[in-house]
Amino acid sequence: MTRIPAVGIPGGGYLETARDAAPETAVCRARPLAYDADVLMEIRFQPSGRTVCVARGTTLLEAARAAGLPAARACGGDLLCGRCACRLLRGAERHGESADETRTKARNRIGTDRRLSCAVRIEGDLEVTAPGW
Numbered sequence: 001m002t003r004i005p006a007v008g009i010p011g012g013g014y015l016e017t018a019r020d021a022a023p024e025t026a027v028c029r030a031r032p033l034a035y036d037a038d039v040l041m042e043i044r045f046q047p048s049g050r051t052v053c054v055a056r057g058t059t060l061l062e063a064a065r066a067a068g069l070p071a072a073r074a075c076g077g078d079l080l081c082g083r084c085a086c087r088l089l090r091g092a093e094r095h096g097e098s099a100d101e102t103r104t105k106a107r108n109r110i111g112t113d114r115r116l117s118c119a120v121r122i123e124g125d126l127e128v129t130a131p132g133w
Contacts, residue, residue: 041122045069046089046129060086060117060128070132077118082108084117086130094124 043063044051050067061084064071072083079100088095092115101119105112117130 042125044127045133058122060120082110085110085114086117086128090127
């Protein structure tokens with residue numbers, strides 16, 4: 001088994017997959033506490049294929065950093081600069097855009113197909129992409 005650390009889980013957690021299994025067969029597991037499946041979310045970053053398991057409410061920016069991926073954030077994740085823009089490939093329907101995010105995207109000329117990773121609070125499994133991931 002291959003284990004990838006989880007983010008934001010009290011008592012620890014990990015993403016578990018068979019050593020030679022395809023990445024899409026990975027399953028989020030929490031240890032030692034028994035959490036519902038609704039608490040742990042799987043975030044897959046493309047094109048690297050890296051995957052992390054995070055607690056509901058974690059920002060996408062925090063998840064990217066936990067995966068060891070570069071995440072530009074000149075504003076420190078305060079919804080100002082727009083440098084953390086990414087595209088949600090799968091699972092976007094659970095992650096609505098706030099008015100603040102819409103204003104920041106307009107001010108920084110970021111396309112409507114992009115999301116700011118500092119603004120996206122994880123509410124379900126996601127597959128995302130951005131330059132450098």
